[in-house]
Amino acid sequence: MIISGIDISQISFSWPWVLLLLPLPLLVRLLLPASNRTQDAPLHVPSLDDFSSAQQSESRINKNRLMAIITSLAWVFLIIASARPHWLGDRVDIPVSGRDLMMAVDLSVSMDTEDFSQNGRSINRLETVKNVAGDFIKQREGDRVGLILFGAQAYLQTPLTFDTTTVNTMLQEALIGIAGDATAIGDAIGLAIKRLHNESAEDKVLILLTDGANTAGEVLPLQAAKLAAEHQLKIYTIGVGAETMEVGRFIFKQTIRNKQIDEKTLQEISRITGGRYYRARNTTELNNIYTLIEELEPIERDNQSFRPAIALYTWPLSIALFLAMLVVLLPIANQVILIIKGFISSISYKATRKT
Secondary structure (H helix, E strand, O other): OEEEOEEEHHEEOOOOHHHHHOOHHHHHHHHOOOOOOOOOOOOOOHHHHHHHHHHHHHHHHHHHHHHHHHHHHHHHHHHHHOOEEEEOOOEEEEOOOOOOEEEEEEOHHHHHHHEEEOEEEEOOHHHHHHHHHHHHHHHOOOOOOEEEOOOOOOOOOEEEEEOHHHHHHHHHHHOOOOOOOOOHHHHHHHHHHHHHHOOOOOOEEEEEOOOOOOOOOOOOOHHHHHHHHHEEEEEEEEOOOOOOEEOHHHHEEEEEOOOOOOHHHHHHHEEEEEEEEEOOOOOHHHHHHHHHHOOOOOOOOOOOOEEOOOEOOOOHHHHHHHHHHHHHHHHHHHHHHHHHHHHHHHHHHHHHHHH
């Protein structure tokens, strides 16, 4: 049903049973005994005061009717607000690929090395990963994404979620060295297995980014890789860092080959789990790597749909509160008006006597 351009069928209530309380004040009024205000008067002689009293009584009745109407409306709007009305938008289909994607990002001190460039300025490895991986996360519609950060220890920053905005925010807030100075690749893989092995998704992927070799942790990387293969977890490893790096300062500055990355181990991790190893020597290569990973064929499932709901209870609640304020303030306003009138009458009377 459409009224004044509004489709009433799109309005729903979370607690519709609350609407049954609407006639409660009327039931209370009918069930409670009426007050007996009759006075026994065997003889009544009319006088001029009776007309004044009748006018005051009629005015009082009108005020009582007005207060009853305001109070009733306040009750109606309060009950409507308590039923939690909301507006249901048009149905939105969400494509679900069924892929669980966990990202493990190295936060060791070496990630502070500035061997990448962007827009003509040097940036460190972590900032490069944030820029490129952030865009990759934003495009993960239909995938559940999680984030693991690791240094000397590995910890779960964000569990698997469809809320890619939150995952990206957590990545952007990551700081170098917050998890320790060393690199625990094996522990990061082990934590990913722990978080993913109970999931029902048929396509589980771990993207591991590091710029060094395993120097800490309780689990060796290759042992963790074998365990990941047993749990059908595919690992894509990315070695981050330029081919060469500069060490020293000023006249002692020299360029040497970057040997920090243990490419052999990273390649073996990917081979065991059925993934691939990539080397990101610059921002362009890192972008291309994410493009290749994005093209992985996901397992499509039936689309999920939902109708976005917009809460409407604030409107009737605001009206109910406004009417309740009127119920409280109107009698006070009448008393103030009577006081002002009496004060003016007193001044007028004194002025008349003086004249």
